[in-house]
Amino acid sequence: MVVRTLIASLLLAAGAQALAAPPPLSAFFDNSPFNGAMLSPDGRYLAAFIGANDKRDGLAVVELDTLKATMVAQFSDTDIGQAQWVNNQRLMFSTTDKASGQRDMRYGPGLFVVERDGKRFRQLAMRRNAFIRNGSDDNREMLPWHTFMLDEPGAQDSDYVYVTDASITKAGTLVALDLLRLNTSNGTALPVAHPGTARSWTLDQNGEPRLLQTLDQDSAKLLYRDPASSEWRTLNSYQGYTGEGQNFTPxxxxxxxxxxxxxxxxxxxxxxxxxxxxxxxxxxxxxxxxxxxxxxxxxxxxxxxxxxxxxxxxxxxxxxxDPAMKTLQAQIDARLPGTINLVTPPVRPESAWVLVESYSDKQPLRYLVYNTETQKFSEVGRIAAQIKPADMGPRELYYYKARDGLQIPVWLTLPPGGAKKNLPMVVLVHGGPWVRGGRWEWNADAEFLASRGYAVLEPEFRGSTGYGKQLFRAGWKQWGLKMQDDIADGARWAVAQGYADAGRICIAGASYGGYATLMGLIRDPDLYKCGINWVGVSDINLMYDGGWFYSSDLSNEWKRYGMPALIGDQVKDAEQLKATSPLLQASRIKQPLLLAYGGADRRVPINHGLKLYDAVKAGNPNVEWIEYSEEGHGWHLPKNRIDFWGRVERFLDKNIGTP
Structure with a gap:
């Protein structure tokens, strides 16, 4: 197979040198110099997100027939964030600052357009008070900083796109999401009239707004605009925060x-x-x-x-x-064995090129283009290019029964090569918790731990989504109770299967996963020898009211309608919330504990961690505290990710690892 690197002039060397085992922390947690690619509507061009030679992430365009690459947009003080093709000639994009934590974020994403050859650069929306001027025709009023691209690119056949105008509180809570029809050539925008308080939009096959989801208090509606009359009518009404009565989602x-x-x-x-x-x-x-x-x-x-x-x-x-696409998929799979290969054709193809995204549990995403006429691949770039599949461990989905008989899915990642039995194990609990935790793919956190010799268990405990209503609904009001039992039952299942050493198990997680870590140490001290909690909830009542000094981005409506139903009512369930509060039971935590919080976190403000640290430290000398003052709800900066996971590695080695 002939593989050519398209953007070699814009990237550092695409092929990584042989790495010592295990791979370094930076291979897992540094920013990737390549961050994805997308075909133009006609399939003749490829846009890619590229950062090289210590420069900020830019936007490059490759003419596929000639393999000529051009950097069409790049800033010295920020990175290209999202992008989409407006049409075959023009790209629209926003920015994101990968060099600043949440505390230091000063600008919105902005909105810009540029031609595929790098000409006719134009700013359409502000980055708060920052203006980037480019010619006298830009001396006009721009759209506000809270203008965002839709996830849907639209028709991609004219100068027009639809963008959203977000109403956001000072705490960062979304109030409404109105829609604007934007002319990307001259920057003019007109609002789309609609009933109710808009929260999301869906465009039709012609790129026109056809569906609207509204939310007023706890009353949600899905509205359809009839193409014949342009009138809005209701398709479905339901409770906005629990989804009760929601018959379908578009x-x-x-x-x-x-x-x-x-x-x-x-x-x-x-x-x-x-x-x-x-x-x-x-x-x-x-x-x-x-x-x-x-x-x-x-x-x-x-x-x-x-x-x-x-x-x-x-x-x-x-x-x-489509039979032809089935045949093409088989051809590509035969040429790229051992990976899942996602084939994406252009919307209106005028060429023989398709985009291929290739991955496995051991291989991070790899982007290629494939010419269906010449049957040749050209490699575009790789995510986490330092990672070698041979250095990674296998990841599989299993199922076990909880103590009440409910079937629980669980992801198990094992170290590469060597022993697969009686291993030290990290029970890694996902956040949310109302999300799907994992899938079969390369996962930086799990593979890092596996590369250090640990089995990694990730239970999809009750309350997790993606596995049916029964599993999801079984988690309502079960924080610290049956949800916690599911996690402990998963750890004991791994011991019974022979994967884990019962004397060397540590529990870890972020956000809700941090809460579950603390409750695991309290409820199952015989099972978990240590715990790692980052940005974790330490008390449910603190989520309702964290005090005047610490602002939270949880909306009043979520606290009024969502939390009482899904987590617990402050009045009706007062005793349950006390019994499931890690903060109030901190004196029971005797195992070694690693705590890490962001000083600018608005989802789980740092007072959750400060109060807990003081309470645990009073009776437990083995507590380590980390504060990243510029970070929010998670680690945005590579230096902090690398520092944190280095501390995790040392903490695990000390408490459950093999010297």
């Missing part, structure tokens, strides 16, 4: 105008349906379901036809409807 419009939705009505796990807009109802038969998982995915449309669906089951893959 996915996208097909090329024929059909609305595809995701629904679990009458079933435990959701499936994909083609919604009946004429009669406002779901059809009796689904289009596609995933074995063992709620449906997640997106439509793949090219040449005005629905070719297939990108699906997210245990791994991200593709279900092709």
């Amino acid at each position: 996915l996208a419009f097909g090329p024929d105008g059909a609305l595809y939705v995701i629904s679990s009505q009458g079933r435990d796990r959701s499936a994909l349906y083609r919604y009946d807009l004429e009669h406002n109802k779901l059809p009796p038969q689904h289009v596609l379901e995933l074995d063992g998982f709620d449906f997640r995915g997106k439509l793949i449309i090219s040449k005005g036809r629905l070719l297939g669906v990108r699906v997210h089951a245990d791994a991200t893959g593709t279900e092709w409807f």
Whole structure:
């Protein structure tokens, strides 16, 4: 197979030199110099996010037939964040500052456009009070800093796009998300009239706004704008913070105008349906379901036809409807064995190029383009390029039964090579908690720990999403209770299976995972020999009211309607919240504990950590405190990620590792 690196002139050397085992911390936690790519609508050009030679991330465009690469946008003080093709000639993009923590963020993302040859650069939206002028025609009023791109690029066949105008509180809470029709050539924008308080939008097959989700207090609605009358009508009304009464969620419009939705009505796990807009109802038969998982995915449309669906089951893959794409997938898979290869055709192809994203549990995402006529690959770039698959361990999905009989999915990552039994183990608890924790892919946190000789167990405890309503609903009001039992049962399952040494298990996690770490040390002191909590909740009542000095981005509506139902009511469940408070039971934590918090965290303000540290330290000398004053809810800066995981490595080696 002939592989050519497209952007060698813009990257540092694409191939990493042989690494000593195990790979260094930077291989896992440094910023990647390559961050993805996307085809133009006609498939003749490729846009890629590139940072090289200590420069900020820029936006490069490659003419695929000639392999000529041009850096079309790059700043000295910030990085390119998101981008999308407006049409075959023009790109729109925003910025993000990868060199600043949350405390030091001073600017919004801005909004800019540039031609594919780097000409006609223009700023359309402000970065707060910062203006970047480029010519006399820019002496006009720009859109405000809180203007953002939609996740949907639209029709990509004119100068027009739709962008959102977000209303955001000082604490960072989203209030409303209005829509603007923006002319990217002259910068003029017009608002889209709509009822209610807008929270999300869906464009139709022609790139026009067709669906609107509103949220007023706890009352949510899904509204459809009739193309014949332009009038809005309600398709579904439901409770906004618990989802009670929500019959389906919209996915996208097909090329024929059909609305595809995701629904679990009458079933435990959701499936994909083609919604009946004429009669406002779901059809009796689904289009596609995933074995063992709620449906997640997106439509793949090219040449005005629905070719297939990108699906997210245990791994991200593709279900092709089109016979020609099935054949092409088989050809590419035969040339790239051992990896999942995601093939994306252009929207309106005028060339033979397709984009291929290749990955496995041991290989981070690798981007290539494939010419269907010459049958040759050209490599574009790799995420985490220092990582070698041979240095990584296997990752698999298993299931175990909790003590009440509920089936719990769990991800297990093992060290590369060597022994697979009786290992020291880290139980890594995901945050959220109302999210899906993992999938079959390369995971930096888990693979780092595995590379240091630890088995890594990641339970999808009750309350996790993606595995059906029963598992999700079973987690309501179970913080510190049955959710905690599921995690402990997973650790004991790993011991019974022979993977873990019962005397060398540590529990760790961030946010909710940090809360579960603390409750695990309290409830199961015989099981966990140590704990690592970063940015973790230490008391549920502190989430409701952290005091006047510490601001939180949790909205009053979430505290009023969501938290009482999903976590616990401050009045009705007062005793339960006391019994499941790590802060109030801190004296029971006797194991070694590593605590890390961000000084600018608005999701779990630092007082959660400060209060807990003081309470635990009073009776436990083995408590280590880390504060990254510039960070928020997680580590944005590579230096802090590397520092933190280096401390984790030393902490684990001391307490459960092998000298």
